[in-house]
Amino acid sequence: MIPxxxxxxxxxxLDEAIALMVKLGDGAKILAGGQSLIPAMRFRLAAPDNLVxxxxxxxxxxxxxxxxxxxxxxxxxxxQLDESSLIASSYPxxxxxxxxxxxxxxxxxxxxxxxxxxxxxxxxxxxTMLAYDAQVVARGPQGTRTIPIDDxxxxxxxxxxxxxxxxxxxxxxxxxxxxxxxxxxxxxxxxDYAVAAVAVQLTLTAxxxxxxxxxxxxxxxxxxxxxxxxxxxxxxxxxxxALTAAANxxxxxxxxxxxxxxxxxxxxxxxxxxLKRSVNxxxxxxxxxx
Amino acid sequence: xxxxxxxxxxxxxxxxxxxPRMLLVHFIREDLGLTGTHIGCDTSSCGACTVSVNxxxxxxxxxxxxxxxKGKVETIEGLADGAGLHPLQQxxxxxxxLQCGYCTPGMIMSARDLLRKKPHPTESEIRWGISGNLCRCxxxxxxxxxxxxxxxxxxxxxx
Numbered sequence: 001m002i003p004x005x006x007x008x009x010x011x012x013x014l015d016e017a018i019a020l021m022v023k024l025g026d027g028a029k030i031l032a033g034g035q036s037l038i039p040a041m042r043f044r045l046a047a048p049d050n051l052v053x054x055x056x057x058x059x060x061x062x063x064x065x066x067x068x069x070x071x072x073x074x075x076x077x078x079x080q081l082d083e084s085s086l087i088a089s090s091y092p093x094x095x096x097x098x099x100x101x102x103x104x105x106x107x108x109x110x111x112x113x114x115x116x117x118x119x120x121x122x123x124x125x126x127x128t129m130l131a132y133d134a135q136v137v138a139r140g141p142q143g144t145r146t147i148p149i150d151d152x153x154x155x156x157x158x159x160x161x162x163x164x165x166x167x168x169x170x171x172x173x174x175x176x177x178x179x180x181x182x183x184x185x186x187x188x189x190x191x192d193y194a195v196a197a198v199a200v201q202l203t204l205t206a207x208x209x210x211x212x213x214x215x216x217x218x219x220x221x222x223x224x225x226x227x228x229x230x231x232x233x234x235x236x237x238x239x240x241x242a243l244t245a246a247a248n249x250x251x252x253x254x255x256x257x258x259x260x261x262x263x264x265x266x267x268x269x270x271x272x273x274x275l276k277r278s279v280n281x282x283x284x285x286x287x288x289x290x
Numbered sequence: 291x292x293x294x295x296x297x298x299x300x301x302x303x304x305x306x307x308x309x310p311r312m313l314l315v316h317f318i319r320e321d322l323g324l325t326g327t328h329i330g331c332d333t334s335s336c337g338a339c340t341v342s343v344n345x346x347x348x349x350x351x352x353x354x355x356x357x358x359x360k361g362k363v364e365t366i367e368g369l370a371d372g373a374g375l376h377p378l379q380q381x382x383x384x385x386x387x388l389q390c391g392y393c394t395p396g397m398i399m400s401a402r403d404l405l406r407k408k409p410h411p412t413e414s415e416i417r418w419g420i421s422g423n424l425c426r427c428x429x430x431x432x433x434x435x436x437x438x439x440x441x442x443x444x445x446x447x448x449x
Contacts, residue, residue, distance in 0.1 A: 007310065
C-alpha cells in the first residue's frame, strides 16, 4: 500500500510544467488533486517515475464567466463548485454533480480537471460535460488548442491530450433562456462510484424541447452520450410517450458490465428510470423551478 | 531523490528530509510521532486519517507529505488550548460521541471543517458534512449531537 518511488517536481508556471512533461516523457504524470492518482499508485495500478505537481500554479484555480462561457480552471476543487453561488443559481446540472462526487473531504482536494483528464467512465464530470457540450482547453509545446468534449474521451482511462499537453481550462457554454439541467445518480453509499447516473441539459422553447444533450455515467467503457435518447426528445413536446421512448432508447444504447454494483439488466433499468427523472427535473428547472 | 520539506504542524515548524512517496499520514505518525491521527482503510474511504491542510480537511492517506511543503497542517493534537478542550472535544465528551474512539480524531477534524464552512448547520447538514467519515459503533446519532453541541457553544465564533 506504499506507492512506488518517483521523483517529484513542482513547477511555478504552466510553461515550466509543460517543459517538464516534454523532458520527462512517458513516465511522468501530472499531480492535481491526487484523489484518483494516489489511490491508483497505492494499489500499484500506476507507477509513474515522475510526478509534476501543478498545485502551485495559481492561474489554474479560477471560476469566472468570460465570453459566453463559464470558465473553470483545471485546478478548481469540487468544494469550490459546491460553494459557488454563481454555479448554484445558473448551472444547476454542475451544482448537482459536484455535490455527489466522492465525499465532502475528498472534494476539498479533488479537481474538475483531474476528474475529466482521468477519463474514467465511472467519474461524474464526464457525463455532465458531455451534456453541457463543454470544451476542454489544453496547452502544450505547440501552443493552446480547444478540444470539443465529444472528442475528448477516446478509451477507458484514455483522453485525447497529446504528449506534453496539460488540460488548463474547461469551458461550459452559458445556458440561455429556457435552459435547464439536472444530474441524478444512484450510488450504494456516499463515496462510491455511480451504479448509474444521468446528466441532462436541455432548452425548452414554446413547450417543445429545442435542444437536448444527455450524458451517462458508468454504463459503458468510455463516457458516452445517449444520442438515441436525445433524438427521441429533440423537437418534441415532452409528454409521457416521448419520455418513455427516450428512456427505453437510453437503456438500450448504454453498454454496462456486471459487477458488485449490479447486473447488466439492473443497470439498464436504472438508466431508464434515471433518464425520466432527470429530464423531468431539467424541464421543471427550465420552467423556472429550482 | 529525497526532498527537504518544512511544514508547520499545530503551530510548530518541522524540517525533514523525506522520500516524495511518503504519505502525509505516515509523516505525521512516524516522523513526528503524532499518533492521534489514525489509519483506517488506507484508501480514502473511511476518514480516520482526516487532518487539516492549509485550512481544508484532507484525508492524509491520500496526500503526499511533500505536497504540504511550506504549508500548515493541523491534527487532533493541536485542537485543545492547553488543558481546555476544544468545543468539539467537549461535545464528543458530553454527548458520548464515541465508543471505541478509532474514528473520533478524523470525525472531529471533519466536523471542524464543516463548522468553518457552516457555523450553524442543520442536522442534515451535519450528516452531510461527516458523510466521508465512517463510524462502526455509534450509529452516528451521538456524533451528530456532539457536533450540534459544539456548534451551539461556538455560536459562529469560528471552529
